[in-house]
Amino acid sequence: MARKISDSTVxxxxxxxxxxRNLDRQEVKVVSSRELAESTGTTAAxxxxxxxHFGSFGKRGHGYAVPELRVRLEEILGLTRRWRxxxxxxxxIGSALLGYGFFAQRGxxxxxxxxxxxxxxxxxxxxxxxxxxxxxxxxxxxxxISIAIIATxxxxxxEVATRAVRAGARAILNFAPIKLHLSPDVAVREMDVTxxxxxxxxxxxxxxxxxxxxx
Amino acid sequence: MARKISDSTVxxxxxxxxxxRNLDRQEVKVVSSRELAESTGTTAAxxxxxxxHFGSFGKRGHGYAVPELRVRLEEILGLTRRWRxxxxxxxxIGSALLGYGFFAQRGxxxxxxxxxxxxxxxxxxxxxxxxxxxxxxxxxxxxxISIAIIATxxxxxxEVATRAVRAGARAILNFAPIKLHLSPDVAVREMDVTxxxxxxxxxxxxxxxxxxxxx
DNA sequence: CCATGTGAATTGCTTCACAGCA
DNA sequence: TGCTGTGAAGCAATTCACATGG
Numbered sequence: 317m318a319r320k321i322s323d324s325t326v327x328x329x330x331x332x333x334x335x336x337r338n339l340d341r342q343e344v345k346v347v348s349s350r351e352l353a354e355s356t357g358t359t360a361a362x363x364x365x366x367x368x369h370f371g372s373f374g375k376r377g378h379g380y381a382v383p384e385l386r387v388r389l390e391e392i393l394g395l396t397r398r399w400r401x402x403x404x405x406x407x408x409i410g411s412a413l414l415g416y417g418f419f420a421q422r423g424x425x426x427x428x429x430x431x432x433x434x435x436x437x438x439x440x441x442x443x444x445x446x447x448x449x450x451x452x453x454x455x456x457x458x459x460x461i462s463i464a465i466i467a468t469x470x471x472x473x474x475e476v477a478t479r480a481v482r483a484g485a486r487a488i489l490n491f492a493p494i495k496l497h498l499s500p501d502v503a504v505r506e507m508d509v510t511x512x513x514x515x516x517x518x519x520x521x522x523x524x525x526x527x528x529x530x531x
Numbered sequence: 532m533a534r535k536i537s538d539s540t541v542x543x544x545x546x547x548x549x550x551x552r553n554l555d556r557q558e559v560k561v562v563s564s565r566e567l568a569e570s571t572g573t574t575a576a577x578x579x580x581x582x583x584h585f586g587s588f589g590k591r592g593h594g595y596a597v598p599e600l601r602v603r604l605e606e607i608l609g610l611t612r613r614w615r616x617x618x619x620x621x622x623x624i625g626s627a628l629l630g631y632g633f634f635a636q637r638g639x640x641x642x643x644x645x646x647x648x649x650x651x652x653x654x655x656x657x658x659x660x661x662x663x664x665x666x667x668x669x670x671x672x673x674x675x676i677s678i679a680i681i682a683t684x685x686x687x688x689x690e691v692a693t694r695a696v697r698a699g700a701r702a703i704l705n706f707a708p709i710k711l712h713l714s715p716d717v718a719v720r721e722m723d724v725t726x727x728x729x730x731x732x733x734x735x736x737x738x739x740x741x742x743x744x745x746x
Numbered sequence: 747c748c749a750t751g752t753g754a755a756t757t758g759c760t761t762c763a764c765a766g767c768a
Numbered sequence: 769t770g771c772t773g774t775g776a777a778g779c780a781a782t783t784c785a786c787a788t789g790g
Contacts, residue, residue, distance in 0.1 A: 321733075321737070322780080322781070323730070324781080325781090326730050326733050326734075327726065327730060329733075330726045330729045330730060330733075331710070331726070333729070334708055334709075334723075334725075334726070335710075348748095348749065348750090349749075349750070350749085355710060356710055357710045359782080359783075360749090360750095361782075361783055361784075361785095362781095362782065362783080364749090364750060364751060364752085365751085365752080365781090365782075365783090367750095367751090368750090368751055368752070372750075372751060373750095374749075374750050374751080375749085375750080375789090375790060376748075376749055376750045376751080376788070376789050376790050377747070377748040377749050377750075377789075377790055378748080378749065378750085378790070379748095379749065379750085380750090392733070393729050393732055393733045393736070394732040394733055394735065394736025394737075395729060395732060399728075399732060401728075408627040408630050408631060409627055411627075412623040412624055412626075412627040413724070415623050416623060416724070418725065419725075419728075422725050422728075422729075424725075424728055462735065463728065463731060486735045486738075487731035487732070487734065487735050488731075489724070489727055489728060489731060493549055494549075495546070495550075495570060495571055495572045501738060503730075503731045503734035503735055503738070505727045505730055505731055507722060507724065507727060508549075509628070509631070509704070509722065510549075510633065510634075510637050510639075511542065511545045511546070511549070512704055512720045512722060513614075513616075513634075513637075513639055513678065513704060514545045514548070514608050514610060514637075515538070515541050515542060515545060515718075515720055516678060516702035516703075516704060516718045516720055517608055517609040517610055517614060517702070518536075518541050518544075518545075518607070518608045518609055519541075519702065519718035520609065520677065520701045520702050520718055521608070521609030522536070522609075523701075523716060523718070537758080537759075539759080540759090563770095563771065563772090564771075564772070565771085574760080574761075575771090575772095576760075576761060576762075576763095577759095577760065577761080579771090579772060579773060579774085580759095580760075580761090580773085580774080582772095582773090583772090583773055583774065587772075587773060588772095589771075589772050589773080590767090590768060590771085590772075591766070591767045591768050591770080591771055591772045591773080592767070592768050592769070592770040592771050592772075593768065593770080593771065593772085594770095594771070594772085595772090
């Protein structure tokens with residue numbers, strides 16, 4: 317299991333899990349690689365290959381047992397424990413995230429929120445008190461926070477990320493539109509709505525000009 | 532230029548553009564592939580290869596002229612026009628998006644918002660009036676909306692997406708945790724915070740067990 | 747008989763290394 | 769000389785096709 321698993325494989329595993337949780341709730345007992353592929357946007361061979369990196373969980377001629385595969389994927393992804401998360405920056409995105417009740421269901425406990433704006437400090441959003449950024453380091457240590465969600469303006473993002481990592485964060489989810497420079501052993505994922513919208517524009521535009529080529 | 536450009540290339544182009552806009556604002560005139568790579572998280576060779584798919588924009592021995600390259604990338608990505616966008620679902624995420632002032636700066640005009648909740652209808656958020664879902668089709672046609680942002684609960688996502696496409700949407704940005712089934716000529720991108728967090732958990736967990744292997 | 751699991755074949759992406767040009 | 773542009777090489781990911789076993 318020491319083999320390097322690619323980012324795209326991990327993304328697919330997470331999608332399989334999302335689907336398996338639904339099937340499990342509907343009490344579906346068995347699923348085939350073909351069905352799982354169909355409902356996650358990939359191919360049956362890809363599903364089997366992805367899973368085969370971690371063992372063989374299916375029954376030949378039959379399919380995969382939904383609850384078992386679900387648990388195995390949760391183990392693989394590291395979701396059999398709870399994770400403590402802090403939100404850095406309580407603007408539009410930050411407060412939307414604090415109000416998003418699904419995190420707790422999925423094993424993520426938002427246990428702290430920070431902002432530099434004095435008027436916001438002391439607010440309580442969804443049971444989390446907004447603290448000043450000066451309290452970042454002791455709070456990360458005390459509450460053993462391992463994931464920081466960066467939702468600050470872009471100017472502040474690099475600094476708060478660096479501080480979060482120094483205070484013990486092992487992973488960063490970055491909503492600010494900037495490439496963060498951090499030690500390579502810190503896991504980073506970027507979420508940028510504008511970037512995704514631009515990707516859509518390219519696809520629509522390119523599809524249009526490809527059509528012209530045919531005429 | 533008819534060659535198929537991969538999704539990861541398009542993502543990188545968008546990151547280059549993000550950086551170029553910053554450099555341009557700071558009145559930096561020239562940038563090398565190495566500098567662009569450094570500030571977007573890739574390699575110099577990758578930058579040059581990506582750009583070479585569309586022409587040759589640099590001066591050998593010198594670098595790329597920032598304003599020119601910026602404009603070329605905007606043309607390539609289809610950002611020299613404005614795009615009309617609708618937000619479907621005005622919950623936490625939907626209203627955060629409506630309040631996000633950067634869209635207009637980047638060429639995206641949010642011209643409509645819809646919700647099924649009667650108490651929300653008629654609200655005005657950032658100058659956009661919330662309409663009932665029954666008005667989706669005529670509004671998409673009238674206002675020539677080409678991009679729909681799905682921010683509904685997961686149960687409603689497939690239906691509103693299908694309706695948006697039938698009413699003329701060419702692209703979908705999907706915040707609901709579900710794979711949408713739509714005609715293959717519709718561009719779709721998914722944004723799922725939980726999926727990204729799970730990816731981070733895998734990376735942190737896998738890094739930990741890899742370290743054990745070495746001991 | 748049916749769907750998994752998996753080497754082999756293929757496709758596609760990234761990196762290399764250097765020719766070409768300001 | 770310095771950095772771009774680009775074929776060729778190398779590597780990684782996906783798809784194929786079939787042996788395997790419930």
